[in-house]
Amino acid sequence: MTRDKRDEWYPVAIAAMLPPARGRDTLLLGEPIRVRAGDSGPQVETAEGRALPVTIAYGHVWTCLGTPGDLFPIPEAAQPGRRLVDVGMVRVKCSPLRAVENFLDIAHFPFVHTDILGSEPHTEVYRYDVRIRDEVDEVWATKVRFYQPQAAKSAEGGIETEYMYRVPHPTCSVLYKTSPPMPGEWDVIALFVQPLTEELCDVWPWMALYDDASSMAEMIQFQQMIFLQDRSILENQIPRRLPLDPGMESPTRADLTSIAYRRWLKRRGYTYGAQLVAA
Amino acid sequence: MILYDYVLSADCYAVRLLAALTGQRLETRAVDFYPGAAEKGAAFRAINPAGTLPVLVDGEVTLAEPAAILMYLATGTSFAAEGASAQEWLARSRHFAAALGGARQHDMLEVPGDIDALRAEGSLWLRILEAALFEAGEEGCGFLLGDTPTIADIAIFPHVALAPDGGVELGAWPRIRLWMRRLRALPGFIEMPGIHRLHDLKPEPGPDYGGAAA
Numbered sequence: 001m002t003r004d005k006r007d008e009w010y011p012v013a014i015a016a017m018l019p020p021a022r023g024r025d026t027l028l029l030g031e032p033i034r035v036r037a038g039d040s041g042p043q044v045e046t047a048e049g050r051a052l053p054v055t056i057a058y059g060h061v062w063t064c065l066g067t068p069g070d071l072f073p074i075p076e077a078a079q080p081g082r083r084l085v086d087v088g089m090v091r092v093k094c095s096p097l098r099a100v101e102n103f104l105d106i107a108h109f110p111f112v113h114t115d116i117l118g119s120e121p122h123t124e125v126y127r128y129d130v131r132i133r134d135e136v137d138e139v140w141a142t143k144v145r146f147y148q149p150q151a152a153k154s155a156e157g158g159i160e161t162e163y164m165y166r167v168p169h170p171t172c173s174v175l176y177k178t179s180p181p182m183p184g185e186w187d188v189i190a191l192f193v194q195p196l197t198e199e200l201c202d203v204w205p206w207m208a209l210y211d212d213a214s215s216m217a218e219m220i221q222f223q224q225m226i227f228l229q230d231r232s233i234l235e236n237q238i239p240r241r242l243p244l245d246p247g248m249e250s251p252t253r254a255d256l257t258s259i260a261y262r263r264w265l266k267r268r269g270y271t272y273g274a275q276l277v278a279a
Numbered sequence: 280m281i282l283y284d285y286v287l288s289a290d291c292y293a294v295r296l297l298a299a300l301t302g303q304r305l306e307t308r309a310v311d312f313y314p315g316a317a318e319k320g321a322a323f324r325a326i327n328p329a330g331t332l333p334v335l336v337d338g339e340v341t342l343a344e345p346a347a348i349l350m351y352l353a354t355g356t357s358f359a360a361e362g363a364s365a366q367e368w369l370a371r372s373r374h375f376a377a378a379l380g381g382a383r384q385h386d387m388l389e390v391p392g393d394i395d396a397l398r399a400e401g402s403l404w405l406r407i408l409e410a411a412l413f414e415a416g417e418e419g420c421g422f423l424l425g426d427t428p429t430i431a432d433i434a435i436f437p438h439v440a441l442a443p444d445g446g447v448e449l450g451a452w453p454r455i456r457l458w459m460r461r462l463r464a465l466p467g468f469i470e471m472p473g474i475h476r477l478h479d480l481k482p483e484p485g486p487d488y489g490g491a492a493a
Contacts, residue, residue, distance in 0.1 A: 228472030
């Protein structure tokens with residue numbers, strides 16, 4: 001079930017904020033590309049002028065250096081009543097895989113997102129389920145529960161939040177969490193990562209939330225605040241690339257999703273930003 | 280008091296920090312600086328024609344220059360500072376913002392700029408700050424203008440603490456690191472993304488063993 005990294009779709013711009021005429025010069029898997037607003041929609045081309053496939057989904061412009069398949073579905077994006085939030089790009093000097101792995105980690109909440117997504121002494125990660133769903137070729141973590149002082153912009157006080165994590169793409173993850181104003185529904189928070197090089201990435205968070213009270217600017221800044229709290233941690237992780245072989249880092253129960261993600265990447269042959277032999 | 284605010288702005292954070300340290304309540308209004316550039320839009324320019332953040336509105340008073348906002352909030356508190364030395368540091372805070380803040384925006388948000396020149400300029404200002412803190416330390420003072428923190432420290436601190444976001448590391452400047460630690464240990468200190476609280480100074484959770492950890 002291996003798949004070439006060049007055949008994946010990657011996010012390269014916010015669809016509603018296409019760069020002006022000069023375009024956005026950026027990198028994808030180390031190759032220079034340019035994204036610009038064309039007459040009939042966004043265009044992406046390589047340095048040699050080769051036009052690349054383009055699709056627009058979940059607020060973003062996606063492109064592919066090779067032969068693309070279908071982009072993973074997020075059915076919630078089409079549900080009425082949700083507010084779709086383009087959070088904006090943040091550049092991080094880290095492996096694109098490290099950015100996804102950090103997103104999957106619950107144990108760091110009380111220490112990095114103190115008094116927002118977690119707080120001391122509520123640091124315990126309860127037992128949860130993780131599996132690779134072969135029928136869709138995705139990693140899923142379910143029944144994740146965590147005590148959160150302010151789970152979302154719309155949360156009034158501390159609640160025990162339930163999470164589901166999903167990795168449908170080597171550099172993208174989708175998180176489902178209890179919606180504070182709509183307890184029967186899940187808020188969707190996605191992290192779309194554009195790999196610039198193996199140790200540099202642009203992260204495009206995107207959300208589909210039930211929240212009628214907060215302004216768009218408030219929702220954007222809440223998520224930017226959360227993600228920027230992670231940035232300095234991500235930039236200081238050693239080794240720089242995500243180790244896919246055991247021996248380098250000792251996992252604990254909180255890391256079950258990370259272990260499954262690494263195993264899935266290895267099985268899929270996705271090693272861009274990974275370290276294969278324990279140093 | 281209303282603060283028109285952007286959560287990742289160093290200057291907005293300086294205002295929030297001073298308000299927290301002096302026990303003043305701010306009502307923050309989020310402005311979509313990034314990615315929306317809302318501060319350049321007509322709606323926001325009706326509040327601040329210059330199209331910049333932060334902006335403080337207190338009744339009839341509207342202030343849009345970071346140093347002026349800090350002076351306003353500090354009035355009547357121990358953070359107030361007057362005189363030429365205070366003005367020198369408030370003015371210097373703009374150089375820190377331009378150089379270190381410019382490098383940070385380049386590295387983090389893809390804002391165009393000559394990154395090497397920005398970092399070199401930022402390092403120059405860090406050298407000036409390190410020397411000033413050394414001189415202050417020789418006179419037994421832990422802060423820029425004496426033995427208590429003032430708006431001079433608050434105006435400079437955020438830009439310095441966030442320098443690593445722009446690829447400017449602080450490892451070479453021991454007095455700056457001690458000064459930052461002193462500021463982070465102040466009662467009422469608040470954090471922002473990239474500027475962490477001192478977890479290690481928090482009391483251990485769990486039963487009180489009778490002050491052994493105090």
